[in-house]
Amino acid sequence: MNLPAGFKELSSLLPGQVKANEPMSRHTTWRIGGPADIFVEPAGVRELARLVTWAHARGFPLYFIGNGSNLLVKDGGIRGIVVKIGRAFSQVQVHGTTLIAGAGTMLGVLATVAQKNGVGGLEFCAGIPGTVGGAVVMNAGANGSCMADLVQEVTVMDPSGELERWGAGKLDFGYRTSNLLGRSLVVLEITCRGVARDPDLIRAEMEQYIARRRASQPLSYPSAGSVFKNPPGGKAGWLIEQAGCKGMRQGDAQVSPVHANFIVNLGRATARDVQILIQRVQQLVYERFGITLTLEVQVLGED
Ligand SMILES: Cc1cc2nc3c(=O)[nH]c(=O)nc-3n(C[C@H](O)[C@H](O)[C@H](O)COP(=O)(O)OP(=O)(O)OC[C@H]3O[C@@H](n4cnc5c(N)ncnc54)[C@H](O)[C@@H]3O)c2cc1C
CATH class of the missing domain: 3.90.78.10 (UDP-N-acetylenolpyruvoylglucosamine reductase, C-terminal domain)
Structure with missing residues (x-):
C-alpha cells in the first residue's frame, strides 16, 4: 500500500485526527519545515495504539514529536507519518511529592502544578517550551538540573502497541540524551519525584529563571x-x-x-x-x- 491509499484508510480508522501534506512549520517553534506526508494527532492511547500497529503492519515509518521545540525539519519535509503527542496526553496526577504526567503535558504546566502542590525540584522546567515526552527523550535541563534528576519511570508504547515501563536505570540519561532517542518507541507518561518545598519559594525561583531567560534569550x-x-x-x-x-x-x-x-x-x-x-x-x-x-x-x- 502506498501513502495516499494509506491516508484514506487511516482517516477512517482515526476520524478527524489525520492530515495530509501538513506543513511542519506549523509544528516547530522555529516555524520552519516542509510538509509531512501524513500528520496525526491521536485523540488518546487507544487511537495511538491503533495507529502504531497499523503503520507497523504496513511498514510506514513513524516520527513522534512533542512541541517541536528542539527540531529542525528540512525543507523537503518528511516521508512518512508524523505523530504529535499533544493535548490528549496532558494529564497530571499528584501523589505527595510524586507526579505522574502525560507525555503531552507542557513542562511549564507540570512545573506550575508541582509549585501549587508544594513539590520542589522542577523549578528548572520554567521557560523550557517542550512537552514532558520531548524533555525526557532529550533529558532537557537548565540551571544545573535536568530530567534525569527527577524521573523514576517512563511508560512507552512499542510498535506492536504494547506498553512497557522503563525504570530510570534503563533510560541511561546523558547530557541532552537518553536511551529513548532515535528509537521507535513513543513515550506516554512519566513518573517523577520531587521534594516537599514551600510553594512561595518555588514560585520565586521559577520567576527568577523566567526573568533571566527574558533578559538573555531572543x-x-x-x-x-x-x-x-x-x-x-x-x-x-x-x-x-x-x-x-x-x-x-x-x-x-x-x-x-x-x-x-x-x-x-x-x-x-x-x-x-x-x-x-x-x-x-x-x-x-x-x-x-x-x-x-x-x-x-x-x-x-x-x-
Ligand atoms: C526558547 C527555547 C528555549 C529552550 N530552552 C531549553 C533549555 O533551557 N534546556 C533544554 O534542555 N532545552 C531547551 N530548549 C529545547 C527544547 O524545548 C527541549 O529540548 C524540549 O524538551 C523538547 O521538547 P518537545 O516536546 O518540543 O520535543 P520535540 O522537539 O518535539 O522532539 C524532540 C525529540 O524528542 C522526541 N519526542 C518528542 N516527544 C516524544 C514522545 N512522546 N515519544 C517519543 N519521542 C518523542 C522527538 O522524536 C525528538 O527526537 C529550548 C527551546 C526553545 C525554543
Whole structure:
C-alpha cells in the first residue's frame, strides 16, 4: 500500500485526527519545515495504539514529536507519518511529592502544578517550551538540573502497541540524551519525584529563571533554543561569539546577536538557511579553537 491509499484508510480508522501534506512549520517553534506526508494527532492511547500497529503492519515509518521545540525539519519535509503527542496526553496526577504526567503535558504546566502542590525540584522546567515526552527523550535541563534528576519511570508504547515501563536505570540519561532517542518507541507518561518545598519559594525561583531567560534569550523570534551542545568544559555560546559569528546571517536565519547559541528565524528562514549557518559556525569555531560543535537540535526530513 502506498501513502495516499494509506491516508484514506487511516482517516477512517482515526476520524478527524489525520492530515495530509501538513506543513511542519506549523509544528516547530522555529516555524520552519516542509510538509509531512501524513500528520496525526491521536485523540488518546487507544487511537495511538491503533495507529502504531497499523503503520507497523504496513511498514510506514513513524516520527513522534512533542512541541517541536528542539527540531529542525528540512525543507523537503518528511516521508512518512508524523505523530504529535499533544493535548490528549496532558494529564497530571499528584501523589505527595510524586507526579505522574502525560507525555503531552507542557513542562511549564507540570512545573506550575508541582509549585501549587508544594513539590520542589522542577523549578528548572520554567521557560523550557517542550512537552514532558520531548524533555525526557532529550533529558532537557537548565540551571544545573535536568530530567534525569527527577524521573523514576517512563511508560512507552512499542510498535506492536504494547506498553512497557522503563525504570530510570534503563533510560541511561546523558547530557541532552537518553536511551529513548532515535528509537521507535513513543513515550506516554512519566513518573517523577520531587521534594516537599514551600510553594512561595518555588514560585520565586521559577520567576527568577523566567526573568533571566527574558533578559538573555531572543524570545521575540522563533527559534529552537540552543542549537549546539556545550562541549566538555566549555560554553558553545561563548565559543561562537569569540569566533565572530554573532549576528551572522543567511537569508532570514541569523545567529542571534542576543545569545550566540540561538539561531533565530527573522521571518522567512528556510531549513537550508539554518543548515548553512550551522556549517559556517561549526567551521569558524573549529578554525579558531579546534573544537567541533555537535548539534543539540534534532534534524528530521529531507532536503
Ligand atoms: C526558547 C527555547 C528555549 C529552550 N530552552 C531549553 C533549555 O533551557 N534546556 C533544554 O534542555 N532545552 C531547551 N530548549 C529545547 C527544547 O524545548 C527541549 O529540548 C524540549 O524538551 C523538547 O521538547 P518537545 O516536546 O518540543 O520535543 P520535540 O522537539 O518535539 O522532539 C524532540 C525529540 O524528542 C522526541 N519526542 C518528542 N516527544 C516524544 C514522545 N512522546 N515519544 C517519543 N519521542 C518523542 C522527538 O522524536 C525528538 O527526537 C529550548 C527551546 C526553545 C525554543
